[in-house]
Amino acid sequence: MSQSWAAPESTATGHEPATPKRQKKRGDGAERLDTIYRSISDAVIEHRLKPGVRLREDALAEVFGVSRTGIRKVLQRLALEQLVTLTPRRGASVTRPSVDEAKDVFEARQMVECGLMEAAARRITAADVKSLRDMARREREALRNREQRVAIKCSAAFHGRLAELSGNKTLADFVGQLCSRSSLILAVYGNTGHLGCESHDHDNLIELLAAGEGRKARDFMGRHLKSIEASLSIVEEPEAAPDLRDIFSVNP
Incomplete structure (x- = not known):
């Protein structure tokens, strides 16, 4: 699939549009690659990169100014x-979860997240409660503002x-991965303007x-996750090439 970057407009003199300048290479150090990882991960989780979209190494390397190896x-x-x-032979693309995979993810979340609630209730502090309330408030505001x-x-x-x-870092990391995959599932099978809860x-x-x-x-978490899963419907979205410069706010 060809890249869908918009071509620069012609100049007033009638000359051919200038070729966008290639991003200056910034090196492939671990810190730089970690920043790129977070940028792409966030774009997937936030649905700026849609499931099924192809991620070309050469295009990403130019956008981020690093090597294709990085x-x-x-x-x-x-x-x-x-x-x-x-x-x-096709390369990378944003994962498009199948119906069975979607069910597996929510079944795993039921097993793990519900199981952690009793430990969380024993360990939670007043500072934790305040932090969680702030997080919930930001989510409500975002939903209210669409x-x-x-x-x-x-x-x-x-x-x-x-x-x-809960204090269990291994399971907490696993929940983080399941939540990331859930965002893909919402992108494919969710309803616009509704997060399922x-x-x-x-x-x-x-x-x-x-x-x-x-x-x-624990019981409430189980019902909460069930309500998210119940809100999903199979809606296939056509695959489209993303404008990487726009997604990652990179100027030519």
Whole structure:
């Protein structure tokens, strides 16, 4: 598939439009590649890069000003987290979860996130409660302002933070990966303007945890995740080439 960057407009003198300047290489150091990884991961989670979209190494290398080797390392890291699919002779593309994969992800979330609620209720502090309330408030504001991308990111961060409160870093990291994959599922099967959960659900979870009601929080989390899954419908979106310069705010 060809890249869909918009061509520069012709000049007033009638000359051919100038070729965009190639980004100056900034090196492939670990810190730089980690920044690129976060940029692409965020673009996937926030639905700026749609499931199924092809991610060309040469285009990304030009946008970020690094080598194709560096981009390849980033894409391999994203593939390990199942945000990107690597296909022989076709390259990388944003993962498009199947119906069965979507069900598996939510089943895993039921098992893991619900199971962590009792530990979270035992360990939660007043500072944690305040932080969670701030996160829930930002999510509500984003939904109210129809800032879908921000709301999606806030929701994923909220669930990740709840998992961290359990004290089990391994499972918390796994929940973070499941939440990232859930954002892809919402992009493919979700309804526009709806994240699959009621705006007050997270507030209710906070109150249960703050009161030390771990079992009730576990049960409520189960219903919460079920409501998200129940909101999904199979809606196929046509594959389209992304404007990488626009997505990552890179000027020619």
